[in-house]
Amino acid sequence: MREGSPTPAVQQGPIRLAVIDTDSGFVRVLAKRLEGVGWNFRTLAAPVPPEELVAMRLNALVIDLSLLGPRAWDYLGRVSEAVPGLGIVVCCEQSTVAQRVRGLRLGADDWIGKPCHPEEVIARVEAVVRRRKRATGPAETPRIVAGEMEVRPDQFQAFVGGHNLELTRREFELLHLLAGSPGQVLQREEIYQRVWGYSMAHGDRSVDVFVRKLRQKLESASPTWHYIHTHFGIGYRFQAEGPDGDATVPAKVESVEESSPAGVSAPA
Amino acid sequence: MNVERTGELLREMLGAFPDGREDLGREILKCEQEGDRIAHDIIYRLHDRGVRSPMARSELYSLVSALDDVVDYAEQTADSLGLYGVEAPMEQAVELAQVLAAAARGVRTALVTFRGGDDLSAHLVEIHRLENEGDRISRDAIASLFARGVDPMVVIRWKDIVESLEQAIDSCETVAHILEGAELDRR
Numbered sequence: 001m002r003e004g005s006p007t008p009a010v011q012q013g014p015i016r017l018a019v020i021d022t023d024s025g026f027v028r029v030l031a032k033r034l035e036g037v038g039w040n041f042r043t044l045a046a047p048v049p050p051e052e053l054v055a056m057r058l059n060a061l062v063i064d065l066s067l068l069g070p071r072a073w074d075y076l077g078r079v080s081e082a083v084p085g086l087g088i089v090v091c092c093e094q095s096t097v098a099q100r101v102r103g104l105r106l107g108a109d110d111w112i113g114k115p116c117h118p119e120e121v122i123a124r125v126e127a128v129v130r131r132r133k134r135a136t137g138p139a140e141t142p143r144i145v146a147g148e149m150e151v152r153p154d155q156f157q158a159f160v161g162g163h164n165l166e167l168t169r170r171e172f173e174l175l176h177l178l179a180g181s182p183g184q185v186l187q188r189e190e191i192y193q194r195v196w197g198y199s200m201a202h203g204d205r206s207v208d209v210f211v212r213k214l215r216q217k218l219e220s221a222s223p224t225w226h227y228i229h230t231h232f233g234i235g236y237r238f239q240a241e242g243p244d245g246d247a248t249v250p251a252k253v254e255s256v257e258e259s260s261p262a263g264v265s266a267p268a
Numbered sequence: 269m270n271v272e273r274t275g276e277l278l279r280e281m282l283g284a285f286p287d288g289r290e291d292l293g294r295e296i297l298k299c300e301q302e303g304d305r306i307a308h309d310i311i312y313r314l315h316d317r318g319v320r321s322p323m324a325r326s327e328l329y330s331l332v333s334a335l336d337d338v339v340d341y342a343e344q345t346a347d348s349l350g351l352y353g354v355e356a357p358m359e360q361a362v363e364l365a366q367v368l369a370a371a372a373r374g375v376r377t378a379l380v381t382f383r384g385g386d387d388l389s390a391h392l393v394e395i396h397r398l399e400n401e402g403d404r405i406s407r408d409a410i411a412s413l414f415a416r417g418v419d420p421m422v423v424i425r426w427k428d429i430v431e432s433l434e435q436a437i438d439s440c441e442t443v444a445h446i447l448e449g450a451e452l453d454r455r
Contacts, residue, residue: 052417055417170355196419197419198417198418198419198422199415199416199417199418200418201358201412201413201415201418201422201423201426202359202408202412202415203358203359203360203361203408203409203412204356204358204359204422205356205357205358205359206355206356207356208356209286209355209356209357210355210356
């Protein structure tokens with residue numbers, strides 16, 4: 001998965017779906033079925049900026065492109081570029097072959113004509129997500145080695161010298177995000193949006209609290225290394241710094257080995 | 269005094285949240301139970317016509333109720349933090365708890381001053397100022413919660429918590445109003 005994309009590859013729960021459509025009848029019937037299958041979904045009456053879709057950490061998007069008029073193609077292209085892991089299913093009335101071909105080439109994974117049965121929409125979304133998952137193998141969620149620490153996305157966990165840090169899901173996602181952007185200062189608001197999936201309310205101290213918890217676990221397991229650095233008033237930066245103060249750049253290891261988590265890995 | 273102690277415990281709890289002493293919630297609950305006991309005790313005595321009251325009985329009843337409200341809302345706030353599974357504090361809530369602790373201290377000082385028959389005005393002005401400060405912080409908190417894209421669960425949790433903190437501070441002001449009226453009657 002590319003940096004900056006949401007993290008559907010680390011989602012194992014129900015499918016996260018957004019439906020952008022103003023057809024109230026269709027949306028109501030679809031929502032009822034989605035509730036029945038237990039998906040995590042939200043309906044939107046208007047297109048939202050691609051960066052908001054990133055924050056929602058969706059697996060799939062069902063969109064009626066006719067809502068956007070002439071801006072539809074531009075929007076579709078921007079969404080598929082901004083959220084490469086997202087399965088996009090276009091669902092709209094009357095379309096020409098040329099339109100469908102253009103949509104699919106711009107990044108749509110499937111195209112359904114209305115009227116359509118909600119079960120078919122659900123099945124097609126499932127198929128798209130399934131295909132995405134198949135394509136998103138371990139090679140796309142590389143483990144990250146930094147200093148004495150190793151982040152294993154395939155296990156939603158981090159290790160130091162084979163010792164499991166026993167991170168909670170939220171702590172893991174936070175560490176995965178930070179370690180995936182080494183040397184880069186990430187603002188609190190951005191961290192919150194990408195880990196929690198929503199905008200951060202002004203004054204919310206969640207990011208600071210979780211960084212503190214993460215630091216405690218890292219310091220306890222790897223006391224001579226410093227990993228997360230504070231930039232006061234801005235946010236946090238990940239940089240593994242050893243006892244001699246030297247910084248190392250985390251290495252992304254493309255394939256996940258079959259063996260149990262490695263011991264102390266050599267810094268890159 | 270129970271009101272002052274409750275305000276201080278809640279300030280400590282929110283200031284260190286989610287770390288800090290584990291027994292703070294339980295201590296605040298004890299304060300709430302103690303507040304109920306004191307209120308019931310006073311109200312029971314008010315029924316006895318032979319007991320001398322420092323102010324009109326109806327006023328004293330209102331005063332006791334307002335003092336009880338301060339502790340009740342503070343306890344509700346502490347309880348909500350656990351009940352809603354709050355993971356991290358909100359700056360505005362921490363500030364409100366500081367304002368509440370200060371207002372509760374002001375209430376205690378005002379009551380002691382009233383009992384001594386001295387001038388209350390400086391203490392009452394300070395409580396009113398703190399209430400205004402609480403209003404300002406609450407409005408800021410609510411506005412930030414209703415900004416675009418905030419998690420609805422976060423909005424539900426913190427709106428309730430901010431409101432209960434604000435109600436605790438408002439109850440301190442109610443105490444100030446009652447004392448103000450009683451002082452006027454006494455002149």
